[in-house]
Amino acid sequence: MIRVGLLGCGNVAEVIASEGTGINITALYDFEHSHAEHLKELTGAPAFKKFEDFLSQDLDIVVEAASVGAVYEHAEDVLMSGKDIVILSVGALADTDFKNRLIKIAEEKNRKIRIPSGAVMGLDNLKIGQISPMSKVLLRTTKSPRSLRIETNEKTLVFSGRADECIKQYPKNINVAVALELATGHDVEVELWADPDIKRNMHEIFAEGDFGDFYLKIKNNPCPQNPATSYLAALSIITLLKNLEKPMIIGT
Ligand SMILES: NC(=O)C1=CN([C@@H]2O[C@H](COP(=O)(O)OP(=O)(O)OC[C@H]3O[C@@H](n4cnc5c(N)ncnc54)[C@H](O)[C@@H]3O)[C@@H](O)[C@H]2O)C=CC1
Ligand SMILES: O=C([O-])CC(=O)C(=O)O
Structure with missing residues (x-):
């Protein structure tokens, strides 16, 4: 079963933790440690104070549901450590140099950067x-x-x-x-x-x-x-994670 680490333990992460039945959340990190502790109560997964300790866990994929700043700070390290990443704060990739750096690392490490459909369809x-x-x-x-x-x-x-x-x-x-x-x-x-x-x-x-x-x-x-964030964005990540191991892929 795919081991998921949550980077950002706010509103979206809480929906994933409470409604993502069958998703194997095994590590939590948030720079507001109390938010990670809150999700620890929901999931039983350990909450780390240091990002390095979070990243050194046996994870297959890190789900970023934090902020554009968090993607800048941590996405390269996630890929360098040999883990896939789901990026919800995809606005960080409007920076073409940064996006290309991430893609290069993903290629070198044979990892995937997954951008969920988030708050839209189509x-x-x-x-x-x-x-x-x-x-x-x-x-x-x-x-x-x-x-x-x-x-x-x-x-x-x-x-x-x-x-x-x-x-x-x-x-x-x-x-x-x-x-x-x-x-x-x-x-x-x-x-x-x-x-x-x-x-x-x-x-x-x-x-x-x-x-x-x-x-x-x-x-x-x-x-x-968080009224700025649509519930659909959290559902979109749950669906992405649940489809990762399925033998049939639907949609282009
Ligand atoms: N692509 C899309 O369609 C959508 C993207 N989003 C984005 O997803 C992200 C998460 O949304 P919500 O859960 O509603 O936000 P939220 O504000 O409820 O939760 C974010 C959590 O991440 C933590 N965080 C922020 N920056 C961090 C950093 N640098 N390092 C560690 N932890 C950090 C915060 O302390 C907070 O607990 C936001 O950036 C939001 O804009 C939200 C909806 C749709
Ligand atoms: O959740 C939404 O409706 C969209 C959103 O916040 C974003 O794209 O950052």
């Missing part, structure tokens, strides 16, 4: 953008002002522009834009809206290319502990 077949021209990919995300940590009484466009710029300003809210770029191999135009009347995290994806055109709208229930 990433599977949007990967055709890697082999067939796309003329446009646009993500329109709408969240509550509280999620974006701003105050406004009316629907407001808070950002319009490139994904790599948006993730710098909203690293906890727009990782999906970078996942979309990596999937399609195409620059993504981003609109980020704050809407005081919205109760769910809404992502709309528009894509056009030789294949035709595509529109998807998803209205995600937010996690109770």
Whole structure:
């Protein structure tokens, strides 16, 4: 059974720990040690104060559900130590030099970097953008002002522009834009809206290319502990982990 280490023991990790029946969580790390201790109570897995001690455990895969900063700090070491990594804070990979470094280490160590679909659907077949021209990919995300940590009484466009710029300003809210770029191999135009009347995290994806055109709208229930994060993101990781050992792979 695959041994999973959780890097980041916040909201997403708690859903994985409490709802991921059959997932073998064997080590926990969070720079807020009390968060790791909390998950220790749920999972029985040891909680480490030092990242090095966490990484020296017999793990097959480390699931990062922490922050863009945590990916910068730890992803190279995870791969160097011969473990696969799931990266949810994929915004870190908007930095092309950093992304290429990770890919090089993964190749050298024969390891995998897995980017979950996270808070959106449709990433599977949007990967055709890697082999067939796309003329446009646009993500329109709408969240509550509280999620974006701003105050406004009316629907407001808070950002319009490139994904790599948006993730710098909203690293906890727009990782999906970078996942979309990596999937399609195409620059993504981003609109980020704050809407005081919205109760769910809404992502709309528009894509056009030789294949035709595509529109998807998803209205995600937010996690109770962190309204910026959609519950779907945690479900997506549980599903990814549960499918790792299956003999049949579904989706492109
Ligand atoms: N790709 C996607 O579609 C999505 C990505 N995300 C991202 O996933 C990540 C996790 O989300 P949540 O669990 O809701 O966040 P959270 O804030 O509830 O939990 C994050 C945990 O990681 C810990 N942490 C942060 N930086 C760390 C570091 N450098 N080293 C060790 N521990 C660190 C925090 O103390 C906290 O316990 C966030 O970066 C979020 O933006 C969330 C939803 C969708
Ligand atoms: O959970 C969501 O709806 C999306 C999100 O936070 C992100 O992409 O960082």
